[in-house]
Amino acid sequence: MPENRRPRRTGGRKPSRSPRPTPKPPATDGPVIELEVERVAHGGVFVARHEGRVVFVADAIPGERVAARVSDQAKEKFWRAETVEVLEASPDRREHVWAEASVDRAPELRPGGAEFGHIRMERQRALKGEVLRDALARMAGVEVGVEVAPVDPALAEGVSVDDGTGWRTRMRLHVGADGRVGPYAARSHSIVPVTSVPLAVAELAALAPLGDRFPGATAIDLVAPSAGDPAIVMVEGDRPARGSRPTIEERVGDRSFRLDRDGFWQVHRGAAATLTRAVQELVDDDLFDPRAANHDLYGGVGLLAAAVGDRFGETVRITTVESDARATEHAGANLSEWLGARAVTARVDRYLAELEAGSGAAERARLRDATIVLDPPRAGAGREVVERLVELHPRQLVYVACDPVAFARDVGLFRERGYELDELRAYDLFPNTHHVEAVARLRAIV
Template identity: 55%
Template sequence: MVGMPENAALSVGDLVELDLTGIAHGGVGVARHEGRVVFVADAIPGERVRARITEARKKSFARAATVEVLDPSEDRRPHIWPEAGLERDPAERPGGAEFGHIALPRQRALKAEVLTDALRRFGGLGTDALRDLGGGVLQVESLPGDAEAEAPGLDGTTHTSAPGLGYRTRVRLHVDPETGEVGPYAARSRRVIRTASLPLAVEEIGWIAPLDEAISEAEAVDLVSPSADDPRMLVSYPGERRRAGADDPVRESVGGREFLVRAGGFWQVHREAPVTLFEAVRDAILELAGSDRFDPGAANLDLYGGAGLLAAAVAEAAGPGLRITTVESDPGATDDAAENLADLVGALTVTARVDRHLAELRAAAAPVRERLRRGTVVLDPPRSGAGGEVCAGLGEVAPANIVYVACDPVALARDTATLRELGYTPVSLRALDLFPHTHHFETLAVFLRD
C-alpha cells in the first residue's frame, strides 16, 4: 500500500499496488491485498498496477480502479474510447467499454475463462464435460466484419479504426437532471459523463447522437439505427407510462428476410447479431433433426420469443410442417411476431409470462402433454436467466430438447445445474462475441432429455 502503514484497513481513496491474478464475471480483474480480494477495473490479469480504492464497505472484498500501470501486459492497448483511458480520473470515465484497453483476442480468451469457471463452479461440470462441450477448449467466436468495422469521426465522417468498433445499432444515453447534458453513465454510477464520441456505435448513430446538446427535463435518449429503416432518436421523460418508441414500428433485415420490430423494443444490438443467432439456432435444429431428435409436428416452443427471430430460424431448419408457439410477455413484441411469422401456417403467438404459460401447459390434456414431450424448446431469457421456476416448469413439461440462448454465463451455469438435476444433459455449446470491448457475450447451449 502506498503511503499507509502495514496491515491498515482499506478505505475509499487509498492507493494500493496490486498484482492481477485473474478475471471475474463483470469484466474486472482480481487481486489480493493482505488476503482480501480486490476487484480492479481497467486492468489485465498478469499486470501490476497502482489502483485507487473505490468501495470498501464489505470485509470480504473491495473494489478499485487502475490509475497507473506499473508492469503492463503485452495485450494492453490504448483505450478505444479516449474518455475512458487511464488519463482520466476513474470517476470521470464512461462505462460501457470495460475491455476497451485489451487486445481483442485476449478479450475473448478472458470471456472463455469466465464461461469455463462459471460452468465449473455453478453448473457442476467437470473437466471432461467441459472439454466435450467445447470440442477441446471453450472458445468465444468473433462475429463477421468486426476487423473491418468503421466508427464515426467527430466531423460526421467515418474512419477505419481498431477491430470490433462501430457495431452497436442501439445505444442508450442518459440526461443529467440538473444540466440537461447527454451522455453515458460513469462505470458503476448514475453520473452522466460527457463524451465527444461513441466508438462502439454504427455510423448512423454517430450522425444523430446529441453529445454536444442539452435536453431539458428528459431522462434518457435511445438511439436506434435499424438495418432496413431510418435511424431514430427516442427521448424518454420522467413519469411516462409507455416507453419511447413503443408504437414506432421499424424494419430489420436478417439474411434477406425482413422483420417488423418496435423502435423502443428489444432487438440485438450488434449489427451482425441477429443473423448470427438466427443461423446458430437454425444449425442447432438441423443437427437435432439429423440425429432424429427433432419432430417438426410436435408442440415446439419459442420462449421469451420477442419479435419471432428465433422461431423463424427454427422454421427455416424445419420446413413448412413446423408447429411452434412463441411466448412473449410484451404485447407489442407479440404483435410483431404474429406479423413476422404470418407465412408459417403452424406458428402461434401468445402474450404471456413464460412461467405462467408453462403452468398452463402442465395442466394440459394427455395428448397435448405427449406432443410437448416430443417437442423442442428454444428459450432466450433476460440476463437474469430462466431461473428455478421456469426450469422446473420445463422439467415437468419435459421436452425432448432445449436450445438455450444465454446472455449471462453465470445465469446459464446456474440454470445448467438445475436442468441437469431435472434430467437434461448439455451436449453442445457455442460462445459468441456479440459485445466486443465489453465483458458481455452470448452463449448457445443444447440440452437433451436423458
C-alpha cells in the same frame, strides 16, 4: 447490452423488475494501493489481493502490476478499486478504443460500457471464455472447453473485427439536471461528458447529440435499424415520450421483422443473424419433430421462431411466448407465413404452469417430442421455469444466454433433473465489454 442498457431480447420490452438502488458514486479520495492482478472475474473486473483481502480491480489485465484507487470499502471481505496507473503492463494491453475511458482519465470521469477496451481482441475473447468455463465448472459441474468466436464479418457489414468498434445499433445516453447529454460513468449513475461514442455504428455516432441539451428528458435512445434511417427517441421517466412509438424494420438475411422503434432488438449489427444461424445449427435434426408442440420462449418479435421455421419448413408447428403484448402482436405478423405458428402474450412461468395443468394425453405426447428454444433475460430462466420445463420433458432444448453465471446455474438445474449439456457455442456479440453470448443444446437423457 453492455452498459448503458441491455436489450431483452429479440423485440420485446425489457422485463419489469423491482427498482434497483442508484449505485453510489465511486469514492474519489480512497487510498491508492499497488496490486498484482491475478485473474478475471465475472462483471468486467479482475481479482487481486491486498494484505489478504480480495480486491476487484477495474481497467486491468491478469499478470499486470497496477496502482489502483480504492473506490469501495463497504464490504469486509473485499474492496473495489480502479486502476490509475499501470506499473507493469501486459503484452495484451493496447490504447483504449474509447480514449475517454482510458486509465489516464480520472476513474469517476470514465464512461461505462467499454470495460475491456484496453485489451487486445483475442485476449478479450479468451477472458470471456474463461469466465464462462469457470462458471459452468463451479455451478453446473461441467468441464468443457470454451472458445468465444467473433461475429462473422459477412453478417455484420461495416463492423470492425480488428478493434471491436462500430457495432452498436442501439444506445442510450442520459440527460442530467442541466439538460446535458452523456453516458453514465463506469459503475455509476453519474453522467459524464464525452465527445465520441466509438462502439456505435457510424450513423449513430454521427447522430449522437453529445454536448446538446434536452431539458425535460431523462434519457435519449439512439436507434439504427438495418432497414431505414437512424432516429433519436426522447425518454421521459422510464418510457419514450408520447408519440414516439412508430414501427421499424429489421432485416436478417432475406427476412424482415417489424417491431416498435422503442422495442428491443439484438444490439450488435450482426447478432440477430449470428443467433439465427446458431439456433438452426444446434437443433438436432434427429430429435426434431415438426408436428410436435415446439416452443420459442421469451420470443420477442419471433426472431428465433422464424429461425426454426426457416430451417424446417412451412409445416412446422411452433408457439412463441412473450410477456410484452406489442412484441407478441408483431411476432404474430412476422410469423404469419407458417400456418402452424402462433404468438402468445404471457409470462413464461405462468404459461408453462397453465400448459402443464391443461394438457391432455395427446398434447403431453407432443410436448415430449418437442424442441424448446429459450432466450431468457439476463437473470436466466430460473428454478421455476426449469422445473416446469422438465415436467413437460421435451426431447431437446436450445438455450440462448447472455449471462454466464445465470446460464451455468440453469444448466446445473437441468442436469440435476435429467438433461445433459450436449453442445455449446459462444459468441463475442459485445466487443470491448465483458459480456458474452452462449448458445447451447441440452438433451434429455432420462
